[in-house]
Amino acid sequence: MPFMSAYPTVRVSLLFLAIAIGCAFFADLSITAANPWKDLGNFFLGLVTPDFFSYQGLATALLRTVAFAFVGVALGSVFGFLLALAFKWTAVRVFCSVIRSVHELFWALIFLQFFGFHPLTGVLAIAIPYCGIFAKVYSEILDEVDPEPSRALPRGTGVVSSYLYARIPQCWEQIKTYTAYRLECGLRSSAVLGFVGLPTLGFYLESSFAQGLYSEAGAMLILFYLLIATIPLWLRRQTLPFYLAAAPFCLGDGFPIVWGNVSRFFTEDIIPAPLRQGDGWAGLADWFADIAVTEALPGIWNTLLLTQMALVLTGLITLLVFPLISRQFGNRPTRVGGHVFLVILRSTPEYMLAYILLQIWGPSMLPAVVALALHNGGIIGHLVGRQSSSIGLRPDAARGLSRYGFEIVPRVYRSFLALLFYRWEIIMRETAILGILGIHTLGFFVDSAIQNIQFDRALILIGVTALLNIGIDKLSRFIRGRLALQTLPTC
Template sequence: MPNNRHWEINSTGKKLALLSLLFLLSALICIPFADLKIYPSEPWRELGRIAWGFVTPWWDDPWLLVQALGQTIAFALLAVVLAVPVGMLLAMLWHWRVVRMLAASVRAVHEIFWGLLFMQLWGLSATTGLLAILIPYSGVFAKVFAEIFTRQSPLPQATLAPASDRFSRYAYTLIPQAFAELSHYVRYRFECALRSSAILGFIGLPTLGFHLETAFKQGQYSEAAALLWVFFILIATIRFWLQPKLLPVYVIAAIWLLPETPPVSGGMLWQFISEDIWPRSLQDGDLSAALSWYARVFTSEAWPALLQTLMLTQLALVLTGAIALMVYPLGSRALAGRYRLPGRGLLLVLRSTPEMMFAFVLLLLFGPSGLPAVVALALHNGGLIGFLAAGHSEKQIQRLDDPSGMNRYLYQQTPRLYPGFLAFLFYRWEVILRESAIMGILGIATLGFFIDSAFEELRYDKAFFLILVTALLNILVDSVSRRLRRVSGAEDAGGLG
């Protein structure tokens, strides 16, 4: 007879409950120390103008809109097309520690920071936009593909000759088994790439984000709304226009739509890598002075910004979970029935609107503190997780004697989805941390604020050091996230993605 007390403590449900409580407590502890001050303002007139613009979208230059939309798709499509084979190759070599470290390092840096780095060499060009998405996405694909492969059956490998190499085993057994799951994830990641491409417009690349930011700053809210509505429609119709048989046509069109790339001499590239991103004392061989410089930058800028980034991330993570649990029933046929269409529309808006745009609006309401960043991140990520949870809710087996209404939500659907929901929330933890860092571009005191300031001052050595700090922080959070998923059993339950 098993010990009931031992079973109760070590059950997956108990672990998930304790883990959820731990994260809730950590967020509550962060509240007194995080920069959540609300500044007095009178934003209602401006918010009214934004709302009116949203229901009266207008764009007076259709060709410019089509061009921005085409370049947004082009950057995303070509980056994903190139990142998938690179990620697949790295996933096949995932047993090498150096490959795992490389993938973790490149995906830990946000696309905007990659874009700021490459912009110093190639300016606002196709190379900058493509590499900014391609490099981190290769690391993401490598990690996720490797995890998908570990879930496949090893039995088909027994049909291969004993001398078969690793690539043959993947080509003839693992990839065919996992093809449906791999395709599903690539499609999801392409939607993410569209958002990444749009966000790159905030640093000047000619995507939708550039015109969106310009319209908001100039108070042209009808024009901003037109761009957002076009982006919503683009995301909502991916399954209709993203057809594999049309992919070659799309790739050719994407190459034609990309902006020009100016030539860069090898000497300039080498100077940037070997000199510009390192402090002068290190180049002169004065290790003591270099360490002193790094310590000073870390103490005065990196450490306080790092703490603020972590606290805002933790608050955004918990609020994301709460929002996702509240909104997913609105888009589920099993819970909302025939009234799910408005809920699906809400989830589309939440997951498609870039966090930066939410933050722009919320800065008017709350002022320049960390609160707009927390709410913006929670709205976007809560909508994304809620959308995935709603889809999985509809796949649950329904019976005639199932409870209805709130009882179905509380006692049937949510308990079934919760392990996968929590696993995917942990996956998003690293992403939310990266997004918290880039909120500094809007003036919020996260790591991105000091990185952006360093680039504006042409202090590439400081910017590079702060980017390394951001990357190491993301790697640490990713490691903790994996351990928590494994310990709690959420990893065995699988995610929602």
């Protein structure tokens, strides 16, 4: 019976494995660097010999990284909560799906065109997609609470009062925990915004790598890991109001906004070229066809290839690393080392890791696949490892590989699959944006259009990216539903 009940999950797993193997035959996974092992050695040497004093602006970069994260996440959580109260309306759900399906870097590239290098660009780039994410997750949390307390309220009680007095108190801890996790994500997003020119950690990290200053880059990475790992120490309920009040003043000034650029962007730049030039609807059809054939379809193909390979490799890495922190395996020192290793994996943004690997291995899909798999494998491995630690085994239970294969993996496999499919759409978002690094996913064509001042084409391609992400999210929900996996795993 257990085998029969597990058969659908095994069949789906093997299907996705076969698809990923098929994708590998069409993908460019070559290593083109002249001496990749030497470059990899120099990178690790920089990590073990960090130079914390060579760059005077390092403290300012970290401060602005934290400030952008706090302001962006705070705005996203407030407006996301308000949208969560109306999430049952179809228009609200569609709106939230669209804004969260566009990556923070795409939002930053859009806002750079009319706000320029102003702090508002970075804040909105984080706040808008996070607003959609918060709305979705908050609504799911609120829907799971016991409805009985709401029925006990006096007749005529408003919707807001009902949530404040009957629903939110029941799930406050879950809301607080998820918001804290999203702040950690916000720190990663804020750091990555530096790769498009905003004054956060990514900007200085890219500069150090470009100059071959690996010790300086290693120092930045170590400080970023420490910043993420010590969040429970420096982020307390008593200090949170101070951080929120101080963060807006630590964003920097940037360049002033030229409001004429804002007006021109909406009235001219994003209007399709055939309409601006008076070519009519026939010209518009040819323009759309050209975008579809030369940019959208190749971008979709490469995005799907990369996503499916990264998804399966994420699953394989998860199954390999979760025992590192599980109490069912090893001892206390090995689990401490495992925790440190997984903190590094999940704290390194995919974009940042892909950039590093591209410098070492050269331009191909391989750095992107490995970066996505390591980051997401670290996240899911941490969650599955925690869940496996709570499993009670008989005193005479098998040990070693037998315990892993016959006792633990079968018991956590459904939760593992739920988490993997839950992150499928997230991997797709990251895959698209990695095109900015030169990999021919949709992000490559978006970035090329923006560099050529073709904002109308860029917005069309960003819209294609959003629709692709929404489609993957729907497919993921369908598969989780058919396999009776939890929509939002509790582990």
